[in-house]
Amino acid sequence: MAFFQDAHNFHVGEQNFHINAPGSPLKGNARITPGAIHDSAERCDAPKCHPETRVAVQNDLYDWILEVDKPSETPRKIKWVTGPAGCGKTAIMGSLAERCAENGVLGATFFFASWSVSVGRRIKKTLVMTIAHQLAQYREDLRTTISTKIEKNEGIFEKNLRVQMEVLVLAPLREVACRTDRPALRGAVIIDGLDECEAEQYQDVTSPTPRGRPERTKEEDQLEILQVLQLAASESSFPFRILVASRPERVFREFFDPIRNVAVFAKKLDLHEAYNADADITLFLEAELNRIGRRYNLPPSWLPLNAVKTLVDKASGQFIYAATVIRFLDTGHRDPPKTLLDSILGMEVTITSNPLEHLDALYSHILNSSPDPPFSVLWIHSIPRLNVSVAFSFASNINLLFQKDPEGNEAEHLLGNLHSLVQIPPLSDQATVKYDFYHKSLFDFLENADRCGKLYVGKKDVDLFIWNAFARACTILPFKGLAILQVGFRIKKNFSTSWSQFLNV
Numbered sequence: 001m002a003f004f005q006d007a008h009n010f011h012v013g014e015q016n017f018h019i020n021a022p023g024s025p026l027k028g029n030a031r032i033t034p035g036a037i038h039d040s041a042e043r044c045d046a047p048k049c050h051p052e053t054r055v056a057v058q059n060d061l062y063d064w065i066l067e068v069d070k071p072s073e074t075p076r077k078i079k080w081v082t083g084p085a086g087c088g089k090t091a092i093m094g095s096l097a098e099r100c101a102e103n104g105v106l107g108a109t110f111f112f113a114s115w116s117v118s119v120g121r122r123i124k125k126t127l128v129m130t131i132a133h134q135l136a137q138y139r140e141d142l143r144t145t146i147s148t149k150i151e152k153n154e155g156i157f158e159k160n161l162r163v164q165m166e167v168l169v170l171a172p173l174r175e176v177a178c179r180t181d182r183p184a185l186r187g188a189v190i191i192d193g194l195d196e197c198e199a200e201q202y203q204d205v206t207s208p209t210p211r212g213r214p215e216r217t218k219e220e221d222q223l224e225i226l227q228v229l230q231l232a233a234s235e236s237s238f239p240f241r242i243l244v245a246s247r248p249e250r251v252f253r254e255f256f257d258p259i260r261n262v263a264v265f266a267k268k269l270d271l272h273e274a275y276n277a278d279a280d281i282t283l284f285l286e287a288e289l290n291r292i293g294r295r296y297n298l299p300p301s302w303l304p305l306n307a308v309k310t311l312v313d314k315a316s317g318q319f320i321y322a323a324t325v326i327r328f329l330d331t332g333h334r335d336p337p338k339t340l341l342d343s344i345l346g347m348e349v350t351i352t353s354n355p356l357e358h359l360d361a362l363y364s365h366i367l368n369s370s371p372d373p374p375f376s377v378l379w380i381h382s383i384p385r386l387n388v389s390v391a392f393s394f395a396s397n398i399n400l401l402f403q404k405d406p407e408g409n410e411a412e413h414l415l416g417n418l419h420s421l422v423q424i425p426p427l428s429d430q431a432t433v434k435y436d437f438y439h440k441s442l443f444d445f446l447e448n449a450d451r452c453g454k455l456y457v458g459k460k461d462v463d464l465f466i467w468n469a470f471a472r473a474c475t476i477l478p479f480k481g482l483a484i485l486q487v488g489f490r491i492k493k494n495f496s497t498s499w500s501q502f503l504n505v
Contacts (some may be wrong), residue, residue: 019207031157032130033120037107038097038190042118046111047091047323050287053280054092057271061096064266065105065188065241076266077233080256081245083271086320086359092271093192096243101163103189107240108134112193115384115437117393119347123200125222128161128228131189134170141182145172161228163407170235177237185239195246196440219251226255230264258312260394277317279379281304288326292337295330302338310345314358319487320439321359324420328366329436331419356441356451363445367455370415376414377446380422381462382469383435384443395430399467 035042049058061081067073079329083089089112096178100106108131113121122125137144149167150156156167176182199216232238246252249272254260256268271277317320325344329337349361370376379402384391386401395411403410415422421442425433437443448455 006345007080010155031120031126031128032133033118034130035116036110036112036121036126036130037134038049038094038106038111039101042116042121043094043111046094047088048098049091049095049278050284053283053387054088054095054255054275054277056094057269057275058096058099061243061269062099063410065100065243066186067241074264075233075236076264077240078229078242078244078264079266080268081243081271082248082252085247085356085444086318086439087271087277088111088319089247089271090127090192090318093190093243093245096188097190100188100190106186107131107187107189109190110192112191112196113440114193114196114198115440115443117434122196122198122415124161124197124225125200127225128164128168132164135169138185139182141179142172142176142202145175161224162231165228168446170238173235173239174237177239187240188243188281189232190243190245191225191239192237192245195249195252197225202221204403222249222251223255226252234264239384242410264379272317277319278312279314279318281312281315281322282308285322288330290325292330295502296337302341304342304345307341307345308358314362316358318356318359319448320441321362324359324362324366324438327420328362336418357446359441360445360451363421363442364422364452364455366418371413371417372414373455374457376418377457378462378465379411379414380418380437380442381446381457382466384437386463386464393434394437395425395433398435399430401473404472421422445462 010165018135034040037043061079064079081089081093093109093111097106097109100284110127110130111121116122132146136146146168149172153167153446159167173185176185191429197218199218199221226244229242230246233242245382257264258265258267285384289303289308292298293300311322311325328344329340343365344362347356347365367373367376383393383398386398399411411459415424423436423438425435446455446457451496
């Protein structure tokens with residue numbers, strides 16, 4: 001069912017949608033984040049499992065979703081799926097969501113993403129409302145019940161997550177549970193990337209509390225979400241299994257500690273420990289390298305002996321390494337694929353205790369292929385910061401701001417070799433399409449001086465780069481100066497507090 005069928009009188013603000021549509025259960029000031037749903041337009045390029053890969057893990061999760069609790073056992077409706085950066089969590093969750101949807105057993109999804117243009121995908125605010133919106137599409141009587149609850153609780157959208165979950169989800173489910181003339185509800189609620197949920201006030205607040213600390217931390221907001229999901233799962237009338245996918249950060253390790261909550265959660269699934277990804281990575285690389293060979297009419301001998309095995313060993317179970325290699329070979333780089341592949345196979349790394357050393361070496365190799373790596377890194381750091389202004393974040397506007405020569409093509413010069421890391425829209429689309437990034441692990445790498453070495457750029461240097469760009473743009477683009485400066489003031493609130501005070505504007 002279309003999200004906005006018969007919709008009218010709605011507007012876009014902060015990437016959350018305010019809906020006033022006949023028949024919609026979320027009327028008035030309801031805020032949802034369509035981009036967080038598994039099949040949204042925003043996620044059209046999101047990673048999916050390559051055919052015939054990650055089959056075992058998807059089957060195990062799907063079987064758990066359909067599993068019926070034994071009467072003598074305490075229901076365990078929440079399962080934690082975890083693993084390090086780049087192991088394929090989001091791809092697995094996306095493919096699993098599609099499978100559940102095709103078979104009519106998908107309740108709702110929410111894919112967090114800290115790099116997303118949609119503010120709603122970065123904070124907790126619209127989570128429950130977006131889940132309720134999807135459940136309302138599941139069955140007509142549930143849709144009607146949710147609508148009635150909203151009409152009787154006009155201020156619900158300003159309440160905390162626990163109250164929203166009770167009013168928008170649990171209470172309606174209790175009412176429809178007793179209706180035996182309708183098919184039973186079952187299936188999955190999938191929450192991916194919860195570790196990327198940021199503290200909500202970071203979107204609006206720059207001043208610290210009197211004690212000098214932020215009012216909330218992202219870990220507190222993440223814990224609040226986990227507690228609300230646990231509340232839902234503990235409700236007997238809640239018929240869905242909940243999958244939570246995240247990196248193994250402390251707040252998740254403690255919350256899902258089997259000693260503390262032995263009877264509440266299903267056994268966690270650690271992708272790094274439970275499944276050997278080497279066979280799947282081998283299958284993926286063989287298929288993709290053969291495709292590249294056919295695309296460029298390369299002879300079979302273009303692949304060195306044991307090339308795939310070497311790449312699998314370097315990947316160390318991380319699909320992001322293999323995917324980045326393929327994009328590097330296949331995204332219009334100036335050198336031919338064989339030269340690029342030989343450069344990757346020939347890279348040597350210092351053996352350390354860092355499990356990401358080969359991924360780090362690959363990121364360094366690609367970034368250093370830019371004619372000006374430090375300047376390219378400044379662009380990469382700055383682009384997500386400009387996404388706070390939806391209208392300004394289109395690629396052409398970012399180019400106009402950062403290029404020293406407004407008539408030049410500095411963006412292509414700097415980023416042309418980085419298509420395997422940055423999603424760069426075609427020139428003809430840059431006025432309406434934004435720059436994007438393939439994986440958060442790139443920023444994990446760039447924000448760690450020990451990992452990225454000479455490519456490291458501090459936050460204040462990024463602040464200064466952006467501010468100088470605005471100052472220059474206001475000088476050389478007088479007709480657009482006021483609009484640019486207005487955006488600059490919106491972006492300044494996201495600078496570090498000390499730097500904002502130093503600017504004093």
